[in-house]
Amino acid sequence: MIDKIKEHIAEVEKFTTQAKEDIENFRIKYLGKKGLLNEFFAEFRNVPNEQKKEFGQTINKLKEAAQEKVNALKEALENKAEEKGVYGDLTRPAQPMEIGARHPISLVKNQITDIFSRIGFNVSEGPEIEDDWHNFTALNLPEYHPARDMQDTFFIQTNPDILLRTHTSSVQVRYMENNKPPIRTISPGRVYRNEAISARSHCFFHQIEGLYIDKEVSFADLKQTLQHFTKEMFGKSKIRLRPSYFPFTEPSAEIDVYWGLATETDHKITKGTGWLEIGGCGMVDPNVLTNCGIDPTEYSGFAFGVGIDRIAMLLHQIGDIRLLSENDVRFLEQFKSAL
Structure with missing residues (x-):
């Protein structure tokens, strides 16, 4: 079980996206009420006593990694939205300049x-x-x-x-x-x-x-x-x-x-x-x-x-x-x- 949690930690660290929907799905998957972290916490009572300490530390590490990843992705998305609000969509063609005329x-x-x-x-x-x-x-x-x-x-x-x-x-x-x-x-x-x-x-x-x-x-x-x-x-x-x-x-x-x-x-x-x-x-x-x-x-x-x-x-x-x-x-x- 601990190895399985470590695999999820590696998956969390590799995860990246720029879509708001993907970030929310990621959060629900790990941090939601029916997410993987609650499932792992529910398994805590079935873990042998000698493994409880390591098991708990690993779960907390997964929780921290998932929370930090969600926060980092949301911050990056907000910064991009703010930049777009100030400068507009930098990928769009520029507005045409007004052409003058000779008198x-x-x-x-x-x-x-x-x-x-x-x-x-x-x-x-x-x-x-x-x-x-x-x-x-x-x-x-x-x-x-x-x-x-x-x-x-x-x-x-x-x-x-x-x-x-x-x-x-x-x-x-x-x-x-x-x-x-x-x-x-x-x-x-x-x-x-x-x-x-x-x-x-x-x-x-x-x-x-x-x-x-x-x-x-x-x-x-x-x-x-x-x-x-x-x-x-x-x-x-x-x-x-x-x-x-x-x-x-x-x-x-x-x-x-x-x-x-x-x-x-x-x-x-x-x-x-x-x-x-x-x-x-x-x-x-x-x-x-x-x-x-x-x-x-x-x-x-x-x-x-x-x-x-x-x-x-x-x-x-x-x-x-x-x-x-x-x-x-x-x-x-x-x-x-x-x-």
Whole structure:
């Protein structure tokens, strides 16, 4: 009988499980009211007197081993449950991370940049806080020139020579001052004008301006470049150039692209005409070339500028320009598929 109890002690020491049901069955088998330990204790009276001491010690050893095993297995199970409660099931796949999205302004700016980079234009950038020379004077807009009033400038109150740039043409001036022709560059960026905020206009918006200077550059080159751009950007090459006035180009023109009147938003953005003004253009004025250290008798060039916000509104059917700067997550989440 003692040998049989010792066999059970060895079995108890080897037993292991991670299932709660198996632990409970093990406890009932040895420690329950009808378990093996009670059976062995019941046999105690039948054991010869000379073996009672050893028999009792062996039974107690089995009881202690079984109780310690149950306690150890329960503690391990509780620790595992606590770890799962804190960290979750570590064997499960991780929760998917929220994917961000590019802003529609960034999407359009990158698309325009790609179009012009494929035909040899590089990208140039400059400061948003600009001085009078680069923003106005070098661009054939001397002090008290009436055309300055067209741009409703934000001046720095403590220094009237410092302002928030009204166009990215200031970047072109800086580029011409530091580079020799031939020049092909586009200048994307944010610009500021003191205008009333409405569904169609804002006090800050985004432009991308292009500049090409070389020998024998003509207005025909400008038109061909703009037709290539509108074809790549909109899938349409129907444009019109309306005579206009800009102090830094001569002759000058407004750029209109025909989009059509397929939707209500098209009617709203184009004022019912189907034509959308996307920017201005013209041949660089010789005075601008002279101010930037380029000989106008040897070189000529063209410049153009388009509004990124307006193109974004057209491409994505956005009816209110204010949505582009309000950071409404519900609006921005619509562009996740446009990464």
